Amino acid sequence: xxxxxxxxxxxxxxxEAIFKYLTTNFQDGQSRGLHLFPELFLTGYPLQDLVLQKSxxxxxxxxxxxxxxxxxxxxxxxxxxxxxxxxxxxxxxxxLGLPSQIENVIYLLEPGKKIxxxxxxxxxxxxxxxxxxxxxxxxxxxxxxxxxxxxxxxxICEDMWFSHLHEVDPVEQLKDHLEGxxxxxxxxxxxxxxxxHLGKFDARVNRALEISQYLEAPFAYVNRVAAEDExxxxxxxxxVDGSSVVAMAKSFxxxxxxxxxxxxxxxxxxxxxxxxxxxxxxxxxxxxRLSFDTTKLLTLKDDECAEILDGLLLSISDYALKNKxxxxxxxxxxxxxxxxxxxxxxxxxxxxxxxxxxxxxxMPGFFSSSQSYDLAYDLCxxxxxxxxxxxxxxxxxxxxxxxxxxFQTEMAGLADENIQSRLRGAFIYARxxxxxxxxxxxxNKSELAVGYSTLYGDSVGALSVLGDLYKSxxxxxxxxxxxxxxxxxPAEIISRAPTAELRENQExxxxxxxxxxxxxxxxxxxxxxxxxxxLIKKGHKKDEVIKVYQLLLKSEYKRKQFCPIIKxxxxxxxxxxxxxxxxxxHS
Numbered sequence: 001x002x003x004x005x006x007x008x009x010x011x012x013x014x015x016e017a018i019f020k021y022l023t024t025n026f027q028d029g030q031s032r033g034l035h036l037f038p039e040l041f042l043t044g045y046p047l048q049d050l051v052l053q054k055s056x057x058x059x060x061x062x063x064x065x066x067x068x069x070x071x072x073x074x075x076x077x078x079x080x081x082x083x084x085x086x087x088x089x090x091x092x093x094x095x096l097g098l099p100s101q102i103e104n105v106i107y108l109l110e111p112g113k114k115i116x117x118x119x120x121x122x123x124x125x126x127x128x129x130x131x132x133x134x135x136x137x138x139x140x141x142x143x144x145x146x147x148x149x150x151x152x153x154x155x156i157c158e159d160m161w162f163s164h165l166h167e168v169d170p171v172e173q174l175k176d177h178l179e180g181x182x183x184x185x186x187x188x189x190x191x192x193x194x195x196x197h198l199g200k201f202d203a204r205v206n207r208a209l210e211i212s213q214y215l216e217a218p219f220a221y222v223n224r225v226a227a228e229d230e231x232x233x234x235x236x237x238x239x240v241d242g243s244s245v246v247a248m249a250k251s252f253x254x255x256x257x258x259x260x261x262x263x264x265x266x267x268x269x270x271x272x273x274x275x276x277x278x279x280x281x282x283x284x285x286x287x288x289r290l291s292f293d294t295t296k297l298l299t300l301k302d303d304e305c306a307e308i309l310d311g312l313l314l315s316i317s318d319y320a321l322k323n324k325x326x327x328x329x330x331x332x333x334x335x336x337x338x339x340x341x342x343x344x345x346x347x348x349x350x351x352x353x354x355x356x357x358x359x360x361x362x363m364p365g366f367f368s369s370s371q372s373y374d375l376a377y378d379l380c381x382x383x384x385x386x387x388x389x390x391x392x393x394x395x396x397x398x399x400x401x402x403x404x405x406x407f408q409t410e411m412a413g414l415a416d417e418n419i420q421s422r423l424r425g426a427f428i429y430a431r432x433x434x435x436x437x438x439x440x441x442x443x444n445k446s447e448l449a450v451g452y453s454t455l456y457g458d459s460v461g462a463l464s465v466l467g468d469l470y471k472s473x474x475x476x477x478x479x480x481x482x483x484x485x486x487x488x489x490p491a492e493i494i495s496r497a498p499t500a501e502l503r504e505n506q507e508x509x510x511x512x513x514x515x516x517x518x519x520x521x522x523x524x525x526x527x528x529x530x531x532x533x534x535l536i537k538k539g540h541k542k543d544e545v546i547k548v549y550q551l552l553l554k555s556e557y558k559r560k561q562f563c564p565i566i567k568x569x570x571x572x573x574x575x576x577x578x579x580x581x582x583x584x585x586h587s
Contacts, residue, residue, distance in 0.1 A: 001034070002258065002261065003033060003034055003036070003259055004036065004257070005239070005249060006038075006222065007224065007237045008041060009224070009226055009253075009254035011044065012043065012044030012050070013044060013059070014044070018041070018042060019063060022109075023070060029078050030078060031077045032082050033079075033081065033082065034082075034148075035083070035084040036085050036220060037084070037191065038086075038192060039156050040087045040089065040104060041191075042060070042063070042087065042107070043060060045193035046129070051089070051102060052135070060089065060091075067115055071113060071114060072112060076111050081147065081148040083108060083110050084109040085106055085107070085118070085154075086107050087107070087156065089103065090105045101137045102136050102137065103121070103139065104120065104124075104132070105121070105156075106154055108145070119143040119154040120137075120138070120140075121136070121156035121159060122173075123138070123161070126165075128285055128571070132158075142174045142177040143177075144178065150186035151178070151184060152188070155174070155188065155189065155191075156190065157191070157194055158281065160190050160207055160211060161281040162275070163281055163283075169275075171275060174188075175214065185217040187218050187220060187261070188220070189219075190220070190221045193233060194233065195231045195567065196234040196311060196568075197572075198308065200234075201236050204236075204238075205238065209240050209243075209244075213267065214275045216264055218241045220238075222237040222257075225253060225255075226318060227314050227318035229319070229575075232568075234252050235250060235255060236250070238257075241265045242266060243265045247259045252313070288527040288529060289523060289569075290520055290527075291520075293539070294530065294535065294538050294540075295539060295540065297473070300476035300477065305480035308469070308477060309480075311566070311568060312344055312566060313347065313348050313353070315566045316344070316345070316440070317348060317354060320438060321354055325437070326354060326357060327436060328345055328359075328437055328439075328440060329359050329360075329432055329437040330342050330439075331428045332360040332376045332380070333372060333376070334369075334373065334379075336493055336494060336498065337443065337466055337474060339478075339493050340481070342358070343478075345440075346385065347485070359386055359388065359431075360380055360388070361388050361427070361428060361431060362376045362377075363391065363428075364389065365393045367501045367503055367504060372501065378490045379490055382490070390427055392423045392424060392427065396419065396420055399411070400416070416502075417502035421453075421454035422456050422457040424458065429460065440461050440462065440463055440464075441461025441463065441464040443464060444467065444474050445466070445467055446471040446518055447471070448562065449551075449555070450518070450552060451551055453558065455558055462563055467562070467565035467566065468567055470522065471498070471515040471518075472516060498515070513544045517540070517541070518544075521535060521540055522552070525549060532545050550585065556579055
């Protein structure tokens with residue numbers, strides 16, 4: 001018996017491509033074994049309100065009918081045993097033809113038979129980026145499936161996780177069902193569309209091992225690969241045998257994992273098996289990347305940097321390809337953030353995932369140093385990207401004059417700083433409009449948290465590459481890339497003091513605490529694990545904590561107007577961060 005895990009990479013709603021994948025891979029008559037596809041493979045995920053749109057529903061139902069007809073008439077195999085389990089939607093309609101119930105299900109395809117619904121997802125996550133209770137009706141019945149004389153337990157994504165938020169535990173229900181039916185489980189499968197965040201793979205494996213040991217059966221987990229706007233799916237499908245991972249698919253790449261049907265290995269011998277409930281998917285929202293005393297942000301390790309880089313490359317390439325953009329324009333300042341984004345794009349171009357044209361634009365103002373130009377030039381020379389210089393200082397001077405003449409007062413302070421940033425935003429989008437390129441945002445998570453950016457200025461862009469990395473982590477990633485790619489980023493870009501260069505001798509540390517103190521405070525507050533009082537008690541400077549907290553709350557209006565942010569952490573800004581703009585501030 002053969003087990004096949006199809007870790008696929010398809011665009012949401014691309015029914016034609018999905019149909020072609022199935023009919024192409026199962027038309028030669030040689031297919032055998034059990035084939036597993038991810039959660040909602042037939043539609044893609046997350047669907048959000050697309051799931052309610054009539055045009056989408058009509059196309060999906062037509063596709064499902066075609067697939068069923070193909071399975072009944074053309075899906076043939078010389079093998080005695082071949083079955084396909086895949087995730088999809090099941091619609092029910094009221095008398096007006098409107099969807100009254102939508103279920104997230106596992107479908108079964110067998111040669112010569114119509115498509116059949118086997119199981120409905122029971123646990124519907126409704127936290128962070130998830131809002132499945134808004135759309136789906138949960139299942140209530142556990143399910144086993146018999147294949148080649150083997151009893152297989154079925155789960156969909158969240159069903160494998162314990163949480164106090166859920167009233168039922170599908171794993172416990174499955175065990176009760178097996179015992180009540182006097183069945184021995186030979187395999188547990190989980191069809192997933194599990195979004196990525198740093199550290200999540202280990203959590204998946206640990207939870208799979210717990211379930212495997214509890215049900216005394218191997219556990220197969222199949223996950224999708226994709227980047228959907230800001231949400232990443234990393235793949236890394238795997239099989240555990242009760243004691244270890246016996247096979248794992250590639251990360252951030254489509255793959256098919258093929259292996260012999262796994263055999264359960266009992267690592268506990270005669271010990272009593274209990275289902276550990278500490279692996280709680282809701283609780284990951286409150287995890288932190290802090291030292292024990294919360295005063296330091298943990299440095300990103302090399303393997304974590306490599307994982308983040310691969311995720312960013314997939315996210316950028318998917319966003320560009322799905323929106324039919326093969327030109328990218330970067331506003332390059334000579335600072336670490338824009339330099340790192342440009343180098344990531346260079347790596348993407350070198351991997352030849354798709355033809356990619358890059359250009360960098362340096363826009364000096366009155367306060368831009370010659371060092372900034374030299375560093376931007378050196379970087380572009382290193383990576384083979386054309387650098388165009390487009391000064392803003394002359395237009396800046398004209399605007400100052402017009403402003404003074406109009407309002408009989410000088411434009412100064414923050415207004416004068418912000419107009420420079422907005423000029424750069426206007427210019428970079430003028431270039432984008434002319435050549436049809438995509439502008440990528442280069443702000444980091446520290447800046448987004450405290451509002452250290454200008455609306456319609458440096459906050460512009462179609463997609464935020466670094467918006468889920470604190471400034472400290474930006475340096476970690478840059479140093480990793482330099483070690484791996486022959487010091488491609490000039491050393492002075494990394495070593496120079498961060499500055500926006502919007503006024504004379506400006507440095508970030510004049511407006512904010514140093515990043516090695518700012519970032520741990522932000523991580524503590526954003527994880528929702530700590531209050532202002534908690535941080536002060538732990539030794540953080542009182543004035544810094546209060547200032548950072550106030551900036552964090554006051555900056556919500558900026559984040560509401562920000563572009564999608566590639567999600568790399570359990571708790572990020574963007575789609576999963578929903579906080580009212582207007583509110584009373586409580587410490």
